[in-house]
Amino acid sequence: MTHKKLISINISLGKYQEFIANIIDLGKIHKSSYVCVTNVHVCIEAFKSKDFANAINNADIVTPDGMPLVKGLKLLYGINQDKVSGPDLMPSLLEEMEKQNLKAFFYGSTNEVLSDLTYFCKKKYTNLNIVGTISPPFRTMSDTELEEDVRKINESKANIVFVALGCPKQERWIASMKGRVNAVMIGVGGAFPMLAGKEKRAPTWMQKNMLEWVYRLVQDPKRLFKRYLITNSYFIVLLAKEKLKLTFKI
Numbered sequence: 001m002t003h004k005k006l007i008s009i010n011i012s013l014g015k016y017q018e019f020i021a022n023i024i025d026l027g028k029i030h031k032s033s034y035v036c037v038t039n040v041h042v043c044i045e046a047f048k049s050k051d052f053a054n055a056i057n058n059a060d061i062v063t064p065d066g067m068p069l070v071k072g073l074k075l076l077y078g079i080n081q082d083k084v085s086g087p088d089l090m091p092s093l094l095e096e097m098e099k100q101n102l103k104a105f106f107y108g109s110t111n112e113v114l115s116d117l118t119y120f121c122k123k124k125y126t127n128l129n130i131v132g133t134i135s136p137p138f139r140t141m142s143d144t145e146l147e148e149d150v151r152k153i154n155e156s157k158a159n160i161v162f163v164a165l166g167c168p169k170q171e172r173w174i175a176s177m178k179g180r181v182n183a184v185m186i187g188v189g190g191a192f193p194m195l196a197g198k199e200k201r202a203p204t205w206m207q208k209n210m211l212e213w214v215y216r217l218v219q220d221p222k223r224l225f226k227r228y229l230i231t232n233s234y235f236i237v238l239l240a241k242e243k244l245k246l247t248f249k250i
């Protein structure tokens with residue numbers, strides 16, 4: 001897939017179904033690879049940390065998660081790019097995996113969320129093959145523990161590993177596991193609790209009008225205040241600078 005740079009991130013370009021097809025193809029051949037689902041928070045973290053930016057830009061696919069990134073690509077390059085968010089991408093992939101008899105593995109979140117997620121998937125995708133789940137500890141894991149998780153994933157013969165550890169932890173984890181986990185890994189963050197029914201997603205009209213962040217902020221103001229109000233403002237400033245550079249060849 002082709003890419004365009006947005007602040008510090010090389011965003012993959014294409015139609016929504018192209019992303020699905022490319023990820024499925026990686027999973028089919030058990031290619032050790034990873035997909036970063038990139039939103040404003042990820043962009044700002046990458047701008048602040050070169051190492052983190054490298055982790056994102058070394059991904060096989062980097063999806064534009066959220067309308068701010070989609071609008072940013074339109075502003076800078078005139079590209080009409082589809083949004084490819086975690087809460088949309090995960091169910092689309094699970095549906096296709098069910099059709100093609102591919103194996104899914106869920107890594108991250110809590111045992112309670114994983115249990116509810118598995119229950120939901122078995123009802124929604126009755127023929128989906130879920131070959132394992134792991135809820136890793138929140139503390140730093142030892143090399144032995146990490147190797148044990150890698151062993152379990154590889155022995156399961158999973159085609160796609162869905163990872164929910166939160167940003168930037170999940171992106172660093174999947175980057176470090178390339179070459180070790182024999183599957184395509186996707187950091188989907190909040191998709192686990194949403195599909196499990198633990199969190200509600202914003203109405204479609206809010207998603208289309210770049211207001212999904214407002215909905216989530218109201219749900220969890222203490223945790224998301226800094227991320228959305230401060231980080232989003234910073235993103236707008238950086239995007240404006242990029243536009244000026246491109247316009248005036250600075």
